[in-house]
Amino acid sequence: LWREFIYWTLELRGMFKYKNSFAAKALKKESIKFLNKSVKDPDLRKKITPNYEIGCKRILYSNLYYEAVQKENIELVTENIEEITEKGIIDLDRNFHELDAIIYGTGFKTAQFSHMFNLEGINNRKLFEEWDINGGEAYYGMASNDMPNFLFLVGPNSGLSHTSIIHVMESQYNYALDYLKKLKKRPNSFLNLKHEVLKKFNDKIQKKLSKMIWYTGGCRSWYISGVKKKNVTIWPGTTISYRFRTRKVNLSDYHIVNIKR
Template identity: 40%
Template sequence: MAQRQTRDQRRYQTSVVIVGSGFAGLGMAIRLKQAGIDDFIVLEKSADLGGTWRDNTYPGCACDVPSLMYSFSFEQNPSWSRMFAEQGEISDYLQRCADKYRVREHIHYGVRFTGAEYDESANTWRVSTADGTEYVGRALVSGVGALHIPSYPELPGVETFEGEVFHSAEWNHDFDLADKRVAVIGTGASAIQFVPRIAEQVARLHLFQRTPPWIQPKPDWPIPSSWQRRFRRTPMLQRIARAALYWLLEARYVAVFNRRLGKLAERMSKRHIRETIKDPKVRAAVTPDYAIGCKRILLSSDYYPTLNRSNVDLVTSGVAGVRRRSVVTGDGAEHPVDAIIYGTGFHVTDAFAHLGIVGRDGRKLQDAWRNGMEAYLGITVSGFPNLFFLLGPNTGLGHNSVVFMIESQINYVLSCLRPICRDEVGQVDVRQSVQDSFNAEIQSKLTDAVWSAGGCRSWYLDENGINRTIWPGFTWKYWLRTRKANPADYEITAGESR
């Protein structure tokens, strides 16, 4: 296997260290293999690969991007069973990719990345892990993404609660929800998927909503076996279908900036509310008072109908605290429950705050991001040579497939890694002026965009109200900018082979 281990068995040396084995880390590993680079190690904190699609196993967990787009362009899956694949099917797809491209042998499981320090004299990153094992690499690639640290709200008295408590990303499948009284905190992307599933089992479901999301019908249906056979026989047919979907999704971005189209989308969503919810009070409660697109637009055809059930209560008075067997709302009402399930999402804008990454001259990543996280093209950070982020700052999407962005970033990173792994280049460090210019450009586009000016507060924004998450443009424009790294953007030192 392409790695070098020292005598004490506690130190590994390699060319590239990749952190994470979800779509980003796995994709990077596969592309390295395809490029003929075998000297790399993937660090995975869990006992299996898959990232988000390994961890999130809550009932109804599925993708909200069409299956044909939610896959690697180089490894199309002709056998997707639905237009929007569920968690198990996506997880199986990633497992097959790992097997086909022979990357399992490079993955070190049960290794939790805790930090890294750059050794400028040796042009290497010294990566530390929770168990004390050290990994030394010429380059470090972060593929951890942003949706991996569950966000828990601070509820007064929750420590006194005697029932069951868990987050949707850490679903307790051993706890039987049948005939239980359940409180669901949050009405975001995860909740609108699992609420319809558990509402059929529980005795009572109290759904605590702070801010209603914009929800549109989900155009989901089984993909006929006849079409799966056609895709297998004629791969080009699937590529054509994928391309058509790509441009259809890309067109959604226009509505984000075109207020006339945005109003049309709002009217369509309000019609969905009117047609599916019976109670006018509930209809009013779930109708957002902010511009569509300000928060993530959600897709569901069964969430609103679930609110018609006699055993489901929508609560909008806010959670004031928790007692031994109940949740108390702001109006003083007490809601007896046996379990609390958080559907409160993840830490996003502060997802890297806990990592001890130290670059040149002892500069900490937290210090570099003191005023908010930023990176050139969302990939490289000045003062941190040979460190590359996949799904870094301002590369998230609200309209198309993030896998497309991941592949664009992987191509860019690979153009940097090739000369590093051949010892032609010692280090590549993006110029501060280049990084500053890029971030000034995108922030100027984001300032008046719907995410910032749409009248809501979302996880797209950091504590200062600045959007550090979304890419403010078409994805094809990002692809054009990331086809290959421009040497003029970087301070580059020669490697040993020069």
């Protein structure tokens, strides 16, 4: 029962994805209240108060962050870096900060693909190179056209921002197993996702995402990728809706191509 309670609480919390929703307003109110309670210095509090809507960037949870930035041996500098010298950093206001070491917190290439390996499909289609330009697109984060008998796990737009990714992964495993069962019944065939199916699916989820916090929240984040600057990371619905839609492979979504031997 406790696990069920946690699951459904997290599912409901996912409503913060809409900028003016009750969940977003409540979550922001509680976060500001906790910040004001934890940090008494108004100047420091101003520095660490985000200038964008909650959820626009990934929400991090910590019991020690506010405590850490208030320690006497900590100086929090939020100005942009202008220059790195032999002895430290010069910020945009031309203030010099002497340092012994610099640790780069540059993160990961979460929405870029071609650096991993080369992936070619039918007619030498270079999938990852296309994705770097146009942003990743995959049917429920798993399949792409002209990539026969090939599925991803946790591919484009199957990530989450409000609950555990394990639920989505389990749904994808179920889909992949059904995919393999259908292939087993057709040993001399391959499945190739229809281009129009992928396009319709992607247009629909991008339209839904365009109304959500990652576009309307006033921030720049790693969720947005490609020259076209679109969200290639997040599934815009609930994990329940994702599981329902991926419970079985719909063969009408695919070209079934016989292989001549």
